[in-house]
Amino acid sequence: MxxxxxxxxxxxxxxxxxxxxxxxxxxxxxxxxxxxxxxxxxxxxxxxxxxxxxxxxxxxxxxxxxxxxxxxxxxxxxxxxxxxxxxxxLAERSYDIQRIEGVPSRTVTPSEASLERIRREAEEVRRTRSRDSDLTGFLGEFVWPAEGRISGVYGSQRVYNGEPRSPHYGIDIAAPAGAPVLAPADGVVTMAAPDLFYSGGTLIIDHGFGVSSTFLHLSGFDVTPGQAVKKGQRIARVGSSGRSTGPHLDWRINWFDVRLDPMTVAPAPKSGRTPPLVDR
Missing domain, CATH: 2.60.40 (Immunoglobulin-like)
Known part of the structure; x- marks a missing residue:
């Protein structure tokens, strides 16, 4: 050579x-x-x-x-x-912070009995999200789970009477009560709780390797815990259960206990709306 x-x-x-x-x-x-x-x-x-x-x-x-x-x-x-x-x-983000004064304390501070329930339910959700399965649904492209106007965004926060509340960790999609909710990616249903204190009807899907989707304020379920679901499959119906002021879907994504922005995996919305659903 x-x-x-x-x-x-x-x-x-x-x-x-x-x-x-x-x-x-x-x-x-x-x-x-x-x-x-x-x-x-x-x-x-x-x-x-x-x-x-x-x-x-x-x-x-x-x-x-x-x-x-x-x-x-x-x-x-x-x-x-x-x-x-x-x-x-990482690029640093800025978030929408709203400061509201003169709100009665009973409106923003739950009773001691309610706090006990809130803590119990939060621990149940935490355990469900801690699942570390070998599913690989997280590797595929995600789709939007509901169709409608985006009415709330990840990271926003309200400060009542000078006291910061927990940030909003999901994407709110305004939609009529009863509208279909679809699985954004393949996975397995790990929770279908009909009436949690804050989130009302709550459904969690495990997409694998610690990645999960949570859907809040639902009015009903079309799947049950342990059921495998495919991307685009109907899983639930939009509602206004729990602490909600109107019908909408609150969609959240976690990597174990790390709360993520669904907008980082979903297709870019157009004019503040999600694209039309392809309901299977």
Whole structure:
């Protein structure tokens, strides 16, 4: 082999190694986002030293909360024993903060009996969202679960009488009572609770690897816990149950206990509305 051939062969070897050791990420690096990744099969991936679950094909998922630190560390240990560290710099977001004064305390502060119920229900939801299954519905493209005007956005917050309330962690879609709610991605139903204190009729779908969708204020269910569902399948009906001022769907996405913005995985809305549903 001549000198030119040796140089070409070395270049091809270096290109092959570089390709094998690539870290591919899909999704915006911004607070509130869900990000999917791909590395060489057989690798190990760590986010801030926390090990992540991988498929046999080397796919993984991670998420960043509403006020997540802007610098994150992603480390990959490849099957050949080498490692690569990548610094992830997130874009900081600003959120709509509304300050409201003169609200009667009984309106915004539940009774002690209600607080006990709220804590119990919150723990049940937390346990349900902590499920770490090997489902892979999170890898597919998501669709909007309801059709209508977007009336509430992720991250917004109200401050009553100078006291901050919990931020809103979902996307509100204004729709008529009884309108269909569809599964945004493949998964398995893990909760169908008809009457939680705040969220009323509440349905949770596990999409795998800690990713779940939660649907609030429902008026009825078309599926049951343990049932596998496909993207676009009818799962429930829009309502105004729980602490709701009118019929709408509140759609939320979690990566375990990290609350994410559904807008980071759903198709971009047009003129403040979700696209027409394709109801199966």
């Amino acid at each position: 001549g000198k030119t051939g040796q140089i070409l062969g070395l270049a091809m070897m270096l290109l092959a190694v570089s390709s094998v050791q690539a870290i591919e990420l899909e999704g915006d690096l911004v607070q509130g986002s869900l990000v999917r990744g791909q590395v060489e099969p057989g690798s190990q991936v760590f986010l801030n030293d926390k090990p992540l679950r991988l498929t046999q094909a080397g796919r993984f998922v991670l998420g960043f909360g509403r006020s997540e630190d802007l610098v994150q560390t992603l480390k990959v240990e490849f099957p050949d024993g080498t490692a690569k560290v990548r610094e992830l710099v």
